[in-house]
Amino acid sequence: MKKSRLILLLLILITGVVDAQTADHVLAKNRAFTGAKATLKSYHAIYQLDNNDPKIIEKAIRNVNNALTDPRLAGKVQIELVAFSGGTDAYLNGGKYADELRALAEKGVILAQCNNTLKERKISRDQLYDFIAVVPSGNGELIIRQAEGWAIIKP
Amino acid sequence: MKKSRLILLLLILITGVVDAQTADHVLAKNRAFTGAKATLKSYHAIYQLDNNDPKIIEKAIRNVNNALTDPRLAGKVQIELVAFSGGTDAYLNGGKYADELRALAEKGVILAQCNNTLKERKISRDQLYDFIAVVPSGNGELIIRQAEGWAIIKP
Amino acid sequence: MKKSRLILLLLILITGVVDAQTADHVLAKNRAFTGAKATLKSYHAIYQLDNNDPKIIEKAIRNVNNALTDPRLAGKVQIELVAFSGGTDAYLNGGKYADELRALAEKGVILAQCNNTLKERKISRDQLYDFIAVVPSGNGELIIRQAEGWAIIKP
Numbered sequence: 124m125k126k127s128r129l130i131l132l133l134l135i136l137i138t139g140v141v142d143a144q145t146a147d148h149v150l151a152k153n154r155a156f157t158g159a160k161a162t163l164k165s166y167h168a169i170y171q172l173d174n175n176d177p178k179i180i181e182k183a184i185r186n187v188n189n190a191l192t193d194p195r196l197a198g199k200v201q202i203e204l205v206a207f208s209g210g211t212d213a214y215l216n217g218g219k220y221a222d223e224l225r226a227l228a229e230k231g232v233i234l235a236q237c238n239n240t241l242k243e244r245k246i247s248r249d250q251l252y253d254f255i256a257v258v259p260s261g262n263g264e265l266i267i268r269q270a271e272g273w274a275i276i277k278p
Numbered sequence: 279m280k281k282s283r284l285i286l287l288l289l290i291l292i293t294g295v296v297d298a299q300t301a302d303h304v305l306a307k308n309r310a311f312t313g314a315k316a317t318l319k320s321y322h323a324i325y326q327l328d329n330n331d332p333k334i335i336e337k338a339i340r341n342v343n344n345a346l347t348d349p350r351l352a353g354k355v356q357i358e359l360v361a362f363s364g365g366t367d368a369y370l371n372g373g374k375y376a377d378e379l380r381a382l383a384e385k386g387v388i389l390a391q392c393n394n395t396l397k398e399r400k401i402s403r404d405q406l407y408d409f410i411a412v413v414p415s416g417n418g419e420l421i422i423r424q425a426e427g428w429a430i431i432k433p
Numbered sequence: 434m435k436k437s438r439l440i441l442l443l444l445i446l447i448t449g450v451v452d453a454q455t456a457d458h459v460l461a462k463n464r465a466f467t468g469a470k471a472t473l474k475s476y477h478a479i480y481q482l483d484n485n486d487p488k489i490i491e492k493a494i495r496n497v498n499n500a501l502t503d504p505r506l507a508g509k510v511q512i513e514l515v516a517f518s519g520g521t522d523a524y525l526n527g528g529k530y531a532d533e534l535r536a537l538a539e540k541g542v543i544l545a546q547c548n549n550t551l552k553e554r555k556i557s558r559d560q561l562y563d564f565i566a567v568v569p570s571g572n573g574e575l576i577i578r579q580a581e582g583w584a585i586i587k588p
Contacts, residue, residue: 146384149383149384149386150380150383150384150408150409151409153383153388153389153409153410153411154408154409154410154411155411156388156390156411156413157411157412157413158390158411158413158414158418158419158422159413159419159422159423159426160422161418161422163425166421166422166425167421167425168417168420168421168424171586173492173588182328182363185363186363186417187417189362189392189394189415189416189417189418190415190417190418190421192415193414193415193417193418193421194414195414195418195422196418196421196422200421207499208492208495208496225460228459228460228463229456229459229460231459233463233466234463235466235468237499239499253460253464254460254461254463254464255463255464256463256464256465256466256467256468257467258466258467258468258469259468259503259504259505260499260500260502260503261499262478262496262497262499262500262503262586263468263471263499263500263503263505263506264468264469265478265584265586266476266477266478266500266503266506266510266584266586267468267469267470267471267476267505267506268469268584269478269583269584269585270473270476270477270582270584271469272425273424274420274421274423274424274425274430275424275430275584275585275586276326276417276420276421276430277432277587278328301539304538304539304541305535305538305539305563305564306564308538308543308544308564308565308566309563309564309565309566310566311543311545311566311568312566312567312568313545313566313568313569313573313574313577314568314574314577314578314581315577316573316577318580321576321577321580322576322580323572323575323576323579337483337518340518341572342572344517344547344549344570344571344572344573345570345572345573345576347570348569348570348572348573348576349569350569350573350577351573351576351577355576427580428579429575429576429578429579429580429585430579430585431481431572431575431576431585432587433483
């Protein structure tokens with residue numbers, strides 16, 4: 124039956140065209156996305172700094188600044204930067220991040236150090252910049268903050 | 279008092295046996311666990327891609343596909359893959375991830391690029407695959423999504 | 434007008450002093466911070482172990498123990514350690530983490546392995562410690578736990 128074959132062929136072609144159009148539509152729709160909307164009055168994030176690689180420390184500081192200046196969040200985001208494990212190196216007095224860390228603290232970012240790491244590595248509080256806070260544990264801080272609705276971000 | 283000594287000894291032995299049984303029970307109970315139950319109607323996750331290591335990029339794509347096909351979540355999970363910092367390399371036109379990224383977009387995964395990174399690295403939007411969305415900042419995107427109840431996952 | 438100039442100069446000086454005092458106050462306030470308060474009855478965290486680097490595996494085990502012993506969380510935190518991708522190596526029978534993992538399980542930590550990774554790497558369940566649970570996918574587990582209010586932490 125030539126006629127039914129022709130109809131089948133047409134159906135296959137149409138389906139293919141529709142599929143391609145749907146895919147094109149999905150891709151175009153993705154391109155048109157401009158980001159989630161910040162409809163709440165305030166936002167909170169805790170950054171986990173547990174690595175002494177200078178690239179990671181610098182990325183963490185850059186990330187925090189990017190969050191603070193995101194036009195959607197500017198003026199309504201509270202951030203904490205908690206250091207533990209190798210990340211503690213960033214807070215050691217005499218290091219190269221003094222100016223950037225002080226600038227973050229002056230912008231209201233909480234800078235906190237894990238006390239467990241201080242004990243494990245036999246670092247006294249005096250060896251840190253004098254504006255750093257000490258919290259019982261970095262991991263506990265992450266868990267409690269998450270339960271308060273804060274985002275946990277690991278640079 | 280021999281009798282009381284004997285009783286003490288018996289108590290110690292029993293306690294030891296009970297302890298061992300309790301430990302065995304806890305281990306057997308852990309083995310029997312089959313995963314958290316997905317009782318909600320929908321789930322959301324944003325994947326953070328901030329590294330240009332091909333192993334990390336490939337892991338991110340694999341992770342997203344694993345989440346989409348987890349029998350507990352299939353058909354009810356919305357995913358966004360946001361690239362910033364080194365992760366931007368994955369979205370550069372002419373790279374080797376075109377097919378896999380297009381397939382993700384066609385499955386409804388939102389593919390978003392941080393605009394701050396584009397500015398810092400002087401990359402124009404034209405240099406990305408044409409189906410990639412641009413958002414003000416990757417970090418802002420993570421924070422807003424978390425506040426909306428999305429999981430943040432860093433591969 | 435000399436007088437107005439003088440007033441202007443004074444204003445600038447006063448503003449500078451006030452700014453410096455405000456900055457000092459902010460820094461002192463940060464130093465005085467002692468950590469978030471754990472006001473809830475229970476807390477939950479899922480640790481993501483997706484790397485076979487011994488330093489990361491050891492950090493993961495240390496992190497979990499630090500969370501369990503944080504004085505704010507002791508006795509009221511439930512933890513799950515989910516392994517996938519390279520992290521699976523930590524659970525392979527005959528490895529060097531048997532004692533530490535068994536100790537975690539005995540403390541009530543859920544130890545779970547991603548089934549997708551087992552299939553991809555052709556690892557049978559028998560090759561894992563016999564007290565390890567198997568879940569459909571590590572990524573699905575993270576997403577479902579987050580929706581249940583658990584913190585996701587990547588060591």
